[in-house]
Amino acid sequence: MIAVPRRLRLGKKDRSSLLVALPFVGPWVIGFLAFTAYPIYYSFTISFTRYSGFGEATPIGLTNYQHMYADPLFWKSMYNTLYYVALAVPVGLVIAIALGLAMNQRVREVAIYRAAIYAPSILPVYALTFIFIVLLNPRFGFLNYVIVTLGGPSINWLGDPGWTKISVVILAQLGAGGPALIFLAAIRGIPSELYESAALDGAGALRRFVYITLPLLTPVILYDLILGLILGLQIFTPAYVLTQGGAGAGAGQYVAGPDNSLMFYVLYLYKTAFQFTDMGYASALATVLFLVSVVLALAIMRTSKSWVHYEVT
Amino acid sequence: MRSFSGRGWTASLICLSVVVAACATGGGSSGPPLAGCKSGTTLATFWTSHTPPDSDSLKHVIDTYNGQSTVGCVKMVQVPGSETDVTKLMTAVRGGSGPDVYMLDRFTVAERAAAGVLTDLTKYGAGNLSSKYVDFAWKEATFQGKPYALPLDTDVRALWYRKDLLKAAGVDITPLDPANGPVTIDQVRTMANKVNQQDASGAYNVIGFVPWVDQGWHYTWGFDFGGSFFDSGTCKVTPNDPKIVSAFTTMFGDWAKALGPEKAQTWVSSFLPPNNPPQQWPFLTGKTAFIITGDWPLNWVKQYKPDLQYGVTYIPVPKTGDTPSTWAGGWSLVIPTGAKHADAGYDFMKYLAGPDGMKTYVTETQHLPTWKALGSDASLYQGDHVFFATKLLPVAKSRPPIPVGAFYWDQLSTAQDAVVRQSATADKALADVATNTNAKLQQFCPLK
Numbered sequence: 153m154i155a156v157p158r159r160l161r162l163g164k165k166d167r168s169s170l171l172v173a174l175p176f177v178g179p180w181v182i183g184f185l186a187f188t189a190y191p192i193y194y195s196f197t198i199s200f201t202r203y204s205g206f207g208e209a210t211p212i213g214l215t216n217y218q219h220m221y222a223d224p225l226f227w228k229s230m231y232n233t234l235y236y237v238a239l240a241v242p243v244g245l246v247i248a249i250a251l252g253l254a255m256n257q258r259v260r261e262v263a264i265y266r267a268a269i270y271a272p273s274i275l276p277v278y279a280l281t282f283i284f285i286v287l288l289n290p291r292f293g294f295l296n297y298v299i300v301t302l303g304g305p306s307i308n309w310l311g312d313p314g315w316t317k318i319s320v321v322i323l324a325q326l327g328a329g330g331p332a333l334i335f336l337a338a339i340r341g342i343p344s345e346l347y348e349s350a351a352l353d354g355a356g357a358l359r360r361f362v363y364i365t366l367p368l369l370t371p372v373i374l375y376d377l378i379l380g381l382i383l384g385l386q387i388f389t390p391a392y393v394l395t396q397g398g399a400g401a402g403a404g405q406y407v408a409g410p411d412n413s414l415m416f417y418v419l420y421l422y423k424t425a426f427q428f429t430d431m432g433y434a435s436a437l438a439t440v441l442f443l444v445s446v447v448l449a450l451a452i453m454r455t456s457k458s459w460v461h462y463e464v465t
Numbered sequence: 466m467r468s469f470s471g472r473g474w475t476a477s478l479i480c481l482s483v484v485v486a487a488c489a490t491g492g493g494s495s496g497p498p499l500a501g502c503k504s505g506t507t508l509a510t511f512w513t514s515h516t517p518p519d520s521d522s523l524k525h526v527i528d529t530y531n532g533q534s535t536v537g538c539v540k541m542v543q544v545p546g547s548e549t550d551v552t553k554l555m556t557a558v559r560g561g562s563g564p565d566v567y568m569l570d571r572f573t574v575a576e577r578a579a580a581g582v583l584t585d586l587t588k589y590g591a592g593n594l595s596s597k598y599v600d601f602a603w604k605e606a607t608f609q610g611k612p613y614a615l616p617l618d619t620d621v622r623a624l625w626y627r628k629d630l631l632k633a634a635g636v637d638i639t640p641l642d643p644a645n646g647p648v649t650i651d652q653v654r655t656m657a658n659k660v661n662q663q664d665a666s667g668a669y670n671v672i673g674f675v676p677w678v679d680q681g682w683h684y685t686w687g688f689d690f691g692g693s694f695f696d697s698g699t700c701k702v703t704p705n706d707p708k709i710v711s712a713f714t715t716m717f718g719d720w721a722k723a724l725g726p727e728k729a730q731t732w733v734s735s736f737l738p739p740n741n742p743p744q745q746w747p748f749l750t751g752k753t754a755f756i757i758t759g760d761w762p763l764n765w766v767k768q769y770k771p772d773l774q775y776g777v778t779y780i781p782v783p784k785t786g787d788t789p790s791t792w793a794g795g796w797s798l799v800i801p802t803g804a805k806h807a808d809a810g811y812d813f814m815k816y817l818a819g820p821d822g823m824k825t826y827v828t829e830t831q832h833l834p835t836w837k838a839l840g841s842d843a844s845l846y847q848g849d850h851v852f853f854a855t856k857l858l859p860v861a862k863s864r865p866p867i868p869v870g871a872f873y874w875d876q877l878s879t880a881q882d883a884v885v886r887q888s889a890t891a892d893k894a895l896a897d898v899a900t901n902t903n904a905k906l907q908q909f910c911p912l913k
Binding site: 202205289309 | 550668
């Protein structure tokens with residue numbers, strides 16, 4: 153018989169507490185097991201099969217994973233996604249902090265500014281993307297009008313593979329109001345005595361930001377980085393709308409933007425599953441995405457020990 | 466813990482009796498399932514991704530069917546989807562809540578049948594209807610020799626030209642009269658170049674002809690140059706057929722190079738952006754003099770610019786004397802796997818895809834019929850539609866009905882894009898298409 157470690161033994165009072173707690177956490181646990189844990193397990197198992205989603209799955213071992221290595225669209229979609237994440241996450245972080253600082257200004261009409269900054273975040277990405285298509289028109293769009301008026305070049309935002317992903321990065325910034333609110337809350341949580349002391353010592357606004365605000369925001373920055381990373385790796389809706397479902401239809405006869413430059417990983421996974429009815433390969437793609445997400449998130453967590461400050465020291 | 470009170474028991478009994486009464490009423494009803502249907506008919510659900518005006522016509526056909534059928538009573542539901550995107554259907558069928566009838570792009574029937582999404586219609590006697598439909602449409606509706614769909618409408622592609630723009634540029638448009646047969650690609654190129662207009666920055670305001678937009682697909686030009694996309698004998702796709710390579714080189718690579726690939730793509734992004742509404746179609750707005758498109762814009766012209774000075778003719782051929790070509794697409798009706806009221810669903814399919822239903826549908830939508838007997842019914846066509854029905858449909862080809870059709874389409878589109886942008890030669894791009902697609906196709910070979 154295996155001895156149960158002492159610390160895991162539950163006393164009468166613990167068992168009683170557990171019985172009270174279980175009905176409260178039970179629904180979540182059941183939901184998690186049924187709708188998250190089991191699908192992940194199921195997806196992992198069918199990644200070793202050839203399966204359309206109907207009928208019997210045919211076991212094929214590691215073939216789907218081997219095929220991935222030779223599949224140019226796998227690499228293309230992975231590159232597009234990592235490119236997007238590498239650009240969108242830091243840019244989004246800087247903009248969210250800037251907006252958080254702007255929302256913290258002591259002016260009478262700050263409530264109006266906060267609402268205006270936050271408002272785009274509550275619009276569906278689907279609707280924003282449609283608006284963006286008009287704003288990004290190379291001949292008649294507002295963005296090019298401003299750039300050309302200022303003496304810059306006319307950019308073919310959605311027709312030049314060098315600019316398509318940057319267009320999506322810009323689009324993503326319309327949702328910066330959400331994280332900005334979290335940064336605002338964090339900024340307001342910083343004790344004012346710290347700023348007063350620093351001001352007495354002669355620190356200017358920039359020094360106060362760099363040596364007080366920024367270090368004390370690092371826990372929220374860590375949260376925003378990991379969340380941005382996970383959401384960035386799953387970027388889908390803008391590409392889906394811009395490419396009309398990646399269905400090969402559209403003006404320039406692209407599949408997913410010129411040179412497949414908007415073929416993001418999840419769009420490719422979606423097409424593989426539902427347009428090419430290859431659930432086995434799509435599941436293998438999902439497994440790899442899961443692993444990439446975990447590895448990148450852990451890497452950020454690992455480095456966080458050296459730059460995240462949870463308290464004033 | 467407090468005991469259950471008398472008032473609590475009373476409330477529970479009332480609730481229970483309401484539920485029981487509701488169930489009893491539902492189960493024992495002998496009235497029609499829907500208003501407008503006959504009593505004793507079975508409710509069948511029909512899903513379509515079509516939007517008005519096509520869905521309005523479908524509704525008219527359904528209303529007529531419901532009023533006369535003693536078998537089925539059809540409820541139409543509009544669902545998200547497109548030609549190749551059937552996510553809603555697949556997830557619903559997998560979840561056991563799919564429809565009884567679904568309207569599916571016909572060229573994907575083999576692909577969906579191979580995946581197990583569709584019901585084999587042999588047991589309903591669908592095979593006996595094969596001779597009633599035009600050949601290419603029936604072939605698309607089958608997989609491994611078995612019928613999985615009933616064909617509905619079809620469509621064909623043609624060269625549209627703006628008479629006013631061409632005349633203003635000093636072009637003699639007489640050769641474009643379809644009575645003179647097809648013009649050559651060189652003739653169209655000469656005419657189109659006279660129409661090109663650039664602004665001070667060099668950007669195109671008007672381009673005579675961009676052969677790769679709208680319906681200027683890989684299949685359009687591949688067929689036009691006499692190419693073959695599939696070899697049924699070897700069960701291999703053949704995108705690297707020299708004639709298709711030549712089509713890609715001439716119509717995409719060389720044409721884009723002559724216009725300036727970046728400038729041409731800027732024109733495309735400006736005047737044909739994603740999700741462009743039909744009223745801003747560049748042919749209507751005078752931004753191009755030629756365009757390859759189907760017969761469906763006839764309705765756009767009627768609705769948005771009835772005074773448009775335009776003409777319709779054959780797709781230009783590589784050299785004088787070549788036989789004109791085009792290709793036909795279209796939709797079909799299928800019964801998804803696990804349909805709960807498949808019998809009633811098939812009864813409706815036979816009506817909609819039969820002479821009466823199809824006649825109403827194609828007359829109202831100005832689409833073309835696949836029911837052979839309707840092909841010669843002159844009352845169905847008006848104006849330029851007559852040209853599509855009588856001159857183009859008889860010479861139309863169709864995409865190969867293979868179980869990797871959507872994948873093949875994507876691969877060809879990727880190659881087309883690469884050749885237009887000058888990032889790959891037609892040879893190289895199409896060789897890649899062959900390699901990638903045949904690797905996917907082999908699991909289904911041989912095909913009957």
